[in-house]
Amino acid sequence: MGGDYGPEVVIAGAAIAQRYLPGVYFLFYGIEDLVEPILKKYPNLSTVSRFYATKTYTRMDEKPSQALRVGRGRSSMWHAIEAVKNGEADACISAGNTGALMAMSYFCLKMISGVERPGIAGVWPTLRGESVVLDIGATIGASAHQLVDFAVMGAGMFRALYCIKKPTIGLLNVGVEEVKGLDEIKKAGMILRKVQLDGLEYKGFVEGNDIGKGTADVVITEGFSGNIALKVAEGTAQQMSDILKNAMSSSILSRLGYFLSRDAFRKLKQKMDPNRVNGGVLLGLNGVVIKSHGSANASSFASAIGVGYEMVNNELLKRIIEDLRCFHEKRETFLNSEGEFVIDKEVI
Amino acid sequence: MGGDYGPEVVIAGAAIAQRYLPGVYFLFYGIEDLVEPILKKYPNLSTVSRFYATKTYTRMDEKPSQALRVGRGRSSMWHAIEAVKNGEADACISAGNTGALMAMSYFCLKMISGVERPGIAGVWPTLRGESVVLDIGATIGASAHQLVDFAVMGAGMFRALYCIKKPTIGLLNVGVEEVKGLDEIKKAGMILRKVQLDGLEYKGFVEGNDIGKGTADVVITEGFSGNIALKVAEGTAQQMSDILKNAMSSSILSRLGYFLSRDAFRKLKQKMDPNRVNGGVLLGLNGVVIKSHGSANASSFASAIGVGYEMVNNELLKRIIEDLRCFHEKRETFLNSEGEFVIDKEVI
Secondary structure, eight states, rough: TTTTTTTTHHHHHHHHHHHHHOOOEEEEEEEEHHHHEEETTGGGGGEEEEEEOOOOOTTTTTHHHHHHEEEHTTTHHHHHHHHHHTTTTSSEEEOOHHHHHHHHHHHHHBBOTTSOOOOOEEEEEOSEEEEEOOOOOSSOOOHHHHHHHHHHHHHHHHHHSSSSSEEEEEEESSSSSSTOHHHHEEEEEEHHSSSSSOOEEEEEEOOOHHHHHHHHSSSOOHHHHHHHHHHHHHHHHHHHHHHHHHHHHHHHHHHHHHHHHHHHHHHHHHHHHHTTTEEEEESBBBBBBEEEOOOHHHHHHHHHHHHHHHHTTTHHHHHHHHHHHHHHHHHHBBBBBTTTEEEEEEEE | TTTTTHHHHHHHHHHHHHSTTOOOOOEEEHHHHHHHHHHHHEEEEGGGGGEOSBBBBBOOOOHHHHHHHHTTBBBBHHHHHHHHHHTSEEEEEEEOOHHHHHHHHHHHBOOOTOOOSEEEEEEOSSSSSSSEEEOSSSOOOOOOHHHHHHHHHHHHHHHHHHSSSOOOOEEOSSSSSSSSSSSSHHHHHHHHHOOTTTOOEEEEEEEEHHHTTSSSSSSEEOOOHHHHHHHHHHHHHHHHHHHHHHHTSSSSHHHHHHHHHHHHHHHHHHHTTTTTOOOEEEEEEEEEEEEETTOOOOHHHHHHHHHHHHHTTTTTTHHHHHHHHHHHHHHTTTTTTTBBBBETTEEE
């Protein structure tokens, strides 16, 4: 029901995904009067989907607390998440209110044991291919231990998406020297160096311009700067293509030039297209929940469904739970008698 | 002496600036053996410059505290800043170690009365023209009152650069709704709404993608996310032009297309060129100090000199000191008997 275009895009997206994802089955949750007429337009979907009418739905402008109070046990968003909890669905995909989706998922699915806070991980196009960046907006601020949990989960997600055994991890900072930046980031770096983990390779700090270069497979940050980074990259890409488009249509020669090099522009568009990599993965929860861009069109929403599909098929949750268990066990060996994490006599 | 290329670029940059900035006079500070041979290559400069040999210079990898300890009263950077303090120079321009430049400027020039921390302001190319963004990396974290000081100073800088009487101010946040984001940002927004100021118009929150759109003339953030934002924008612009360049040279047709539309690419390059807008302004200090990109080439360093020139010619410092005085006076009227800033019975 959410996002800029509501059920229209969700159902059209499912119809696209149906063609590419073998064996997928959809459970739709929403307001009957609004959803049924659209479903009728996609008769092929009826064999691989079921519709559940709900009493209400979560508005895009509701505060998380309000959405939870009003929607708990009643809204389409809640029911979709609950289906994951009850094992009726393998993944929940929503283009709705991010804060509400976070709050309801947190409340309904609960956190994986030992993890304090959820993060949203996104796939970021880079010069070398793609990187996973998290947290891109779930929670503001993060302690060193939370950042390290993000690193473990992000590495698990990267391994689930691509066949790489030991993805490289970078911590987003304002300089690459070990002495620079926020204390919690420096401490997270110390923990990652000390607690050697099998499923990832810690590379050190990376800067904002390293994300696009693909310097690290997985880039870790807290939700505030992660969200700023994501939006700035989107904005800059948009700005550049707008400038180029204007400049390209300013003379007949340049219009001809554009025509001849349209292939190059198609490549650029494909590479930087936010639709192609739509689908933020909520990590840290006992269940797979995918957040689609609110402005997603049908093919973009299909891509978010695809991300959920990959996550389920490659057993993301099992991997992450196992990796976190390993990490937390290893971490135990560094705790002092007061239960504090100590490196070189410093409490982290 | 600093930056990636040392005195070579600084002197060549001054030689360029000499042609465009009437009446400018340069004081060069550096190690004699390294600077003198380069100065000889630019005989025209000798009539408008003087060279001062210094005992040492600040290395790019020195920690600020170390740079201050070693360089105080001795390094070329210190002497250049001191020249501003003593009124021998109107502005100091350096491509050196940012942290050291901050620390020395802070120590030598001192803060403007009532301002707690310095910020670095940069000029950001946007679809509408140019915006001023600060802080792009001076200090990590900022209180609500510090953010509002940044807003006042950023507005002053914008007015000094462009003929606009009431620049619009946006606070960088993870959403535009008043309930979202960091507490200090929300509080800064409340203060800016409450204390109406003549020299700026507060627009509300802006998101990362709004910077490139030019939604606000001045975008305010603390140094960590500001630096991430700046670097991400640079990285994305670089990434896009790399992709396009590769795609453009992939076939004969697209190469021809590139040739025909090279004017459009020149426009894009001009618009997004970090060299064109090089020169971060250290705000909050009793003196004009400009930080050039370490990787600046000669024309880019000349642009940093140009920024300093504009700031001095348009009496940036006088404006900012006056604006801050006005703001702090107005703010006084909102203080309760305990000296706390109160809006709607809430202490900010």
